[in-house]
Amino acid sequence: MPFLDEGAKVGIVGRNMDDLQAAKKEGIEIFQGDVTNADDRERIVSDFLEKFGTIDVLVNNAGGSNGSTVMETSMKEFESAMHLNFLSAVDLSKRVAEVMIGNQDGAIINISSIFGRESGGKPTYNASKAAMISFTKSFGDEMITKGVRVNGVAPGSILHETGNWKKRLESDPVKINAFVEEHISAGRFGTVEEVANVVVFLASKKASWVVGSTLNVDGGQSYSNF
Numbered sequence: 001m002p003f004l005d006e007g008a009k010v011g012i013v014g015r016n017m018d019d020l021q022a023a024k025k026e027g028i029e030i031f032q033g034d035v036t037n038a039d040d041r042e043r044i045v046s047d048f049l050e051k052f053g054t055i056d057v058l059v060n061n062a063g064g065s066n067g068s069t070v071m072e073t074s075m076k077e078f079e080s081a082m083h084l085n086f087l088s089a090v091d092l093s094k095r096v097a098e099v100m101i102g103n104q105d106g107a108i109i110n111i112s113s114i115f116g117r118e119s120g121g122k123p124t125y126n127a128s129k130a131a132m133i134s135f136t137k138s139f140g141d142e143m144i145t146k147g148v149r150v151n152g153v154a155p156g157s158i159l160h161e162t163g164n165w166k167k168r169l170e171s172d173p174v175k176i177n178a179f180v181e182e183h184i185s186a187g188r189f190g191t192v193e194e195v196a197n198v199v200v201f202l203a204s205k206k207a208s209w210v211v212g213s214t215l216n217v218d219g220g221q222s223y224s225n226f
Contacts, residue, residue, distance in 0.1 A: 001026065002193065002200040009052060013044055013062075035062045035088040036080075045095045054103060057203045058096045060089035060132075061111045065125040065164070078124050085128035090135060097139075097148060104147035107203045110136045111195075112154045112214055114222040129154075133214045140212025151202045151210055156218025159189035185220025 003010050004027060011029040014020050020030040031047055033040035048055060063085045067073030093108050100106025115121035116129030133152060140150035157180075159165050169176045180188060198217050201207055216222050 001028070002196045003057075003203075004028070006200060006204075008057070011048055011051065035092065036083045038091065041088065041091050041095065045092065049099065055096055055099055056103075056106055058092060058106075058108045059111065059199055059203075060092060060109070062088055063111065063113075063125075063129075065122050067122050067124040070123045073122075073124060078127070081124035081128045082131070085125065086131045086135070089132060093139060093150070097143060097146075100143075100148045101146045106148045107207075108139070108143075108148065108150045109199050109202050110150070110152040110214070111199075112136070112152050114154045114156050114216055114218050114224070116154060116214075117216075117224045118222065136214050137212040144211045149202075149207070149211055151207070151212065152214035153195060153198050153202070154214050154216045154218070154222075155190060155195050156216070156221035157184060157189050158192060158195060160192050165189060183221055184218075188219065190217065190219055 001010065009029070010027075011031055012020070012023055013031045013033055013035060014023075015032065015034050017032055020032060024030050029051060031044050033044045035041055035044070045055075064081075066081055067077040089110055093110075096108065097106070100108075110132050112132040113121065113125070113129040115126045116131075116133045119126060121129075133154065136150055136152040143150050157165055159169070165176070195217050198215060202210060202215070216224070
């Protein structure tokens with residue numbers, strides 16, 4: 001894990017204890033909870049600070065896709081997507097920022113998606129990730145005066161063991177390989193490590209002049225030219 005490779009003390013949050021226990025074996029501190037629940041968010045931040053004493057870097061990485069077309073998707077599904085993909089990150093950022101302001105130092109990195117800039121995912125996902133990109137710019141401009149940098153990463157299609165792309169590739173390799181050839185300039189899916197490497201850069205002092213930005217990490221998949 002890139003953060004561990006850099007000597008960082010790492011804590012992660014998740015709902016599934018089996019997955020958390022596997023991470024713990026890698027030397028990672030684990031905190032069980034559901035980030036869509038406000039009480040859990042308050043407890044997670046409190047437990048983290050009790051364990052480590054402070055926090056230097058926050059990575060908001062919770063996310064998921066639901067619903068269908070706009071007309072076939074319920075308002076409940078839209079609200080659920082906003083809570084998971086966006087509002088949970090806003091609340092955690094505000095809570096952690098209070099500590100970072102006191103330290104006059106810190107970095108917050110929000111994981112959005114290239115589909116926050118262009119159509120490609122489901123409408124609930126696109127909208128919530130677009131909100132994340134906009135929030136990153138607004139909060140970044142606000143917090144830099146207090147010594148805290150807020151930035152983001154917008155991944156393209158990433159292949160990992162528990163992700164949808166892995167399932168799709170296994171069920172229909174011809175179709176998915178054709179998608180890769182047509183839509184991803186690099187000719188392959190991205191990896192978790194390639195996204196994490198950019199997150200580590202944004203968390204580091206080497207990114208000291210990067211403020212409120214969301215960087216595409218997509219192998220050329222995005223159609224955006226700005």
